[in-house]
Amino acid sequence: MLRLAPVLTLAMMLGPVAAGLLGTLLPAAGYVPVLGGTAVSLEPLRMFLTQPGIGMSAALSLSTGLVATFGAFAAVVVFTAAFEGTRFFRALRRLLSPLMAVPHAAAAFGLAFLIAPSGFAMRLLSPWATGFQRPPDLLIVGDPLGLTMTLGLMAKEIPFLFLMLVAALPQADALRSRRVAASLGYAPVAAWLTTVLPRVYPQIRLPVFAVLAYATSVVDVALILGPTTPPPLAVRLAAWMNDPDLSQRFMASAGAMTQLGLSLFAILLWVCGERLAAKLGRLWIESGRRSAAEELSAALSGAAMVMLAGAMLAGLALLALWSIAGPWRFPDALPHHLTLRAWTMHAHAAEDAIITTVAVALPVVVVAITLALACLENETRDGLTVRHRSLPLLYLPLIVPQIAFVFGLQVLFLTAGLHDTLFAVALGHMVFVLPYVFLALSDPWRAIDPRYGHIAGALGASPTRTFWRVRLPLARKAVATAAALGFAVSVAQYLPTLLIGGGRISTVTTEAVALAAGGNRQLVGIYALLQMLLPFAAFLLAAAVPGIAHRHRAENEATA
């Protein structure tokens, strides 16, 4: 059974992606008989490339994605280097863990409510400080360079990268390394960057790539915070995919293949950056310099983390406030009065959406965790890592722009007669949940010292017993985190739910986006809150469960 796990996992992840990709590639090559395309040609690509402003769109996608990823990565790494082990670090960790569960769309709405010219920050300052009786005509949200969008992406990716880093730290033996380095005269940041980072980076490399691929092809955040003249590439693709003029699908598919190339190119650039960083790092280590602008880097990274986390929290609080706000006109700092009217009006619809959301997410997470664990355990028992062979495959669902391969997926499920069912939607979600669960789980798992297993074996434990009694308990934190992440990923899915579910499967996210089109801030507040509360509950569980399990274990062992 266990030996089948890797094959099964890959099949569940890659089968749909491969089919979906084919469904993208064929129209990209001009071949879709039902739309009147019967000959293979480069015409769709040519059409795509001659679209006005396409270079600018691609440049926007690349720059916002790279800057946001690097910004989030740098902030998280330098912050950890400067503050790991301090009370401040633990406090921020407690603060950021739940923020990871916040779906991108909700975070983006919150940020927009905060910093827009008619937003909360301006209301607080108006009219007494600014003199504004009406919102100023400032281009903040949707600026042509995508700075606000970059900020939003950074704020949202920081909790994810931070949690991935924290989950990987125990294997890097960070505190002792730093102590040794300190005894050799290294200041904290320099000590961490030279001794811990090189060992911990390989473990967070995959999440970083996922972030990079996501940030370069994001649609929802770009729609809410990004520029529109022109918008980033993925947004234009989504629009073409939905254009009633069906011939646009050809061009959109060609664009989707370009988007794939663009995301890959971003990763290539990042890998070059890694090489360069490694070279420079080696030079630094050899130079023996024992400090790294300690105070400045601590101050900057600390400020960045606190400000972005603060902005996100404030944004989420604003979502909550808007959901119960009566009339709230500029420049009033607070609503005229509070009312539960919006909540009571939508309670019934919301309840249905919540049930559907959980009904899809739970089985998906259970199956995904089971498959991932089965694969990893199989790998451990065989004593070989499939790492190098399976890595690029694992990435496929995270790198291929969703909109493109989901269109192909939709056709696949239709052909199988499985569309519009919870089951099909769950399968669709699995494609996205599995890689994240695997990414979150595999590195911590592989970093478990194999000698524990060897000792258990030497003491006569069967491989199965070793798995349940030794390796799984060692990895419980990572498993719980991965499960919560998988749940959050499932909850946040929009396009796959909408397209594969034929619109009949309404989750909190599909409802949120549908209602967001109406621009009603009370409703946006309600559904963004719901969208956030569900994964939040999952992460709360993830934080609590390993501790509880551990306590029971300790008691069991004490009484045994």
Add this chain to the structure above:
Amino acid sequence: MTIIRLLSRPVRGALLAAALTLPLAPLASRADETVDPADWTDVLAKAKGQTVYFHAWGGEPRINAYIAWAGEQLQQRHGITVEQVKVDDTANVVARIVAEKAAGQESGGAVDLVWINGENFVSLKKAGLLMSPGWATKLPNWPLVDVENKPAVVTDFTEPTDGQESPWGLAKLVFMHDTATLTHPPKTLAELAEYAKANPGRFTYPQPPNFHGSTFLKQVLATTIANRSKLSHPVDPASFEADVAPLFAYLDTLHPYMWRQGRAFPQNQPALRQLLADGEIDIAFTFNPAGASAAIAAGELPDTVRTFVLDGGTIGNAHFVAIPFNANAKAGALVLADFLLSPEAQARKQDPAIWGDPTVLAVERLEAADRERFTALDLGIATLSPEELGPVIEEPHASWMVELERAWNARYASQ
């Protein structure tokens, strides 16, 4: 993970086994049926017990509530269940039907009825993805439709409907202003441009290809083009540049004085309305003549907002419901389409407290009791009377919208 640990070994095995057999789950199968709206008794009989999936834009809670009401009525009267599938863009529904066609699904489709008009309708009609022609004009309530005075009910963006969609409501472009900040709104496009110049940052329009944004472009085009009769024919590529030159000359002078200097745009009409509510802009517009009253009633706009139109008329059109070629519950969809045309449903729809969407029926031809339903309506403080609404400028041929959007995009959204 504890949950896994709590499971017994056989259950753990079963989980894996279940995962293995997932792709082998039985294929869904659905019954096909042929219905003829001329035989209404048969339609009602077949419709009983059906579930109609009505794909309709879900961005407006008031409209969603109206559809839910219609669903309840159908359940009580005909035993038909109506499920609104709330879509954020009708183009997604078109995509869905295309995908079904691509997968060879000739029956049992996901969409039973779709709220539609304009280029979405033309796309489906041209691709042969709609139920056979003529059904709409065979509906029992069809004789009440005002075809003479409301020609838009049979001509959708100059495309003959051929009875492949049933009219549901009318739309006409009207402008809104807040009397608290602007007492005398501009009455022509030229005055609008002057107003913008004197009050920078206080006017904008949704970014095309958003429907409302494109409608504003069409309004300007219809006002500025030398020969308006050209708009009822497909675009002539040879003269297109010259035809739209006055339009873009107008926009070129307007944009620098618009909200955000025309470097960013609201993305849809509710967003535009929100800008008016926030006091960011002075003038907004909507396709629903009662939209301002309805928004005031819902607390979304201050009660100082009023409606106005431009001299010389504004763009008007109709919106419809259509049945895809492979709809699963065609009989139920027919009954729903007919109910939506009934005086009862149309009058309720026109009530600004409910929705405020103008009727497609010839009110004066209705029986007294039904006529009373309409005359009793309070259209709201910010709604213009039919006389004040002014002349209708008919929608240009759908090809104009496509070309306008393309030209606008190349000009203003690609720096």
